[in-house]
Amino acid sequence: MCVSSQPTLNVDIEAYLQRIKHVGEVRPTEATLLSLHRAHILAVPFENLDIHLGRKIVCDEGRFLHKIVNEHRGGFCYELNGAFAALLRALGFRVTLLSGRVAGEDGRYGPEFDHLTLLVDFENPWLADVGFGDSFLEPLRLNPGMEQAQSGRVYRLTSIDGAFDLEVSAEGKWKREYTFTLHPHDLSEFAGMCIYHQTSTESHFTRQRICSLATPEGRVTLSDHKLIETRRGSRQETLLAGDQEWRAKLCDLFGVVLPE
Numbered sequence: 400m401c402v403s404s405q406p407t408l409n410v411d412i413e414a415y416l417q418r419i420k421h422v423g424e425v426r427p428t429e430a431t432l433l434s435l436h437r438a439h440i441l442a443v444p445f446e447n448l449d450i451h452l453g454r455k456i457v458c459d460e461g462r463f464l465h466k467i468v469n470e471h472r473g474g475f476c477y478e479l480n481g482a483f484a485a486l487l488r489a490l491g492f493r494v495t496l497l498s499g500r501v502a503g504e505d506g507r508y509g510p511e512f513d514h515l516t517l518l519v520d521f522e523n524p525w526l527a528d529v530g531f532g533d534s535f536l537e538p539l540r541l542n543p544g545m546e547q548a549q550s551g552r553v554y555r556l557t558s559i560d561g562a563f564d565l566e567v568s569a570e571g572k573w574k575r576e577y578t579f580t581l582h583p584h585d586l587s588e589f590a591g592m593c594i595y596h597q598t599s600t601e602s603h604f605t606r607q608r609i610c611s612l613a614t615p616e617g618r619v620t621l622s623d624h625k626l627i628e629t630r631r632g633s634r635q636e637t638l639l640a641g642d643q644e645w646r647a648k649l650c651d652l653f654g655v656v657l658p659e
Contacts, residue, residue, distance in 0.1 A: 427492045436536070439483055472655060476516070479530030501514050516528045516531070533613075609622055
């Protein structure tokens with residue numbers, strides 16, 4: 400597999416591992432990758448709050464790391480997978496940044512660099528992704544046609560002419576998530592779409608505030624003033640009274656404290 404060249408960045412490994420509450424082995428093995436991936440998903444929320452605060456998100460690993468580790472925040476795909484890639488490289492993993500094109504409601508794929516996902520290279524490589532919101536808790540084997548079950552869902556990768564499609568089965572129907580190739584990219588190549596998702600009225604990230612975190616039994620999400628909690632397939636929605644309660648929930652459920 401090809402591995403993209405990335406600048407060497409000084410990552411505070413111990414602080415990052417504490418942030419995601421990871422304990423145990425850190426050697427660059429497949430078992431470690433699975434453990435790190437799951438810990439990251441359960442500790443760091445998928446959120447777009449800076450966009451609605453008017454704080455510019457720049458494609459820079461150092462900024463991603465500071466926000467997630469030092470500010471105890473989350474982010475969207477460029478930030479979450481960008482920072483996770485930096486951690487993995489610091490631990491000795493071979494990581495490639497891949498461009499994903501996300502499927503819309505009509506099943507059609509969006510533009511290149513719409514999503515940032517990761518290839519982690521072993522003898523049998525893995526697709527890692529801690530930045531796609533409500534998705535797989537552990538990385539998927541890059542094995543086309545293999546059905547991989549996780550948390551009540553089944554995932555599979557299909558491959559045609561060098562492109563891989565990620566699909567998920569829920570309630571017996573297959574749904575496209577995103578498509579990608581194994582062509583390596585640098586973080587700077589995602590800058591244009593990162594700006595688009597912060598500024599365009601066509602981007603769903605500019606339409607509502609989202610903060611969402613996986614739990615061992617489901618997921619908890621703040622969608623504007625709506626609190627959505629799923630647990631073992633059961634869904635409960637609560638309408639919050641206003642911004643004061645919204646900020647309290649951000650702190651209590653996600654550990655996120657925003658500036659006034």
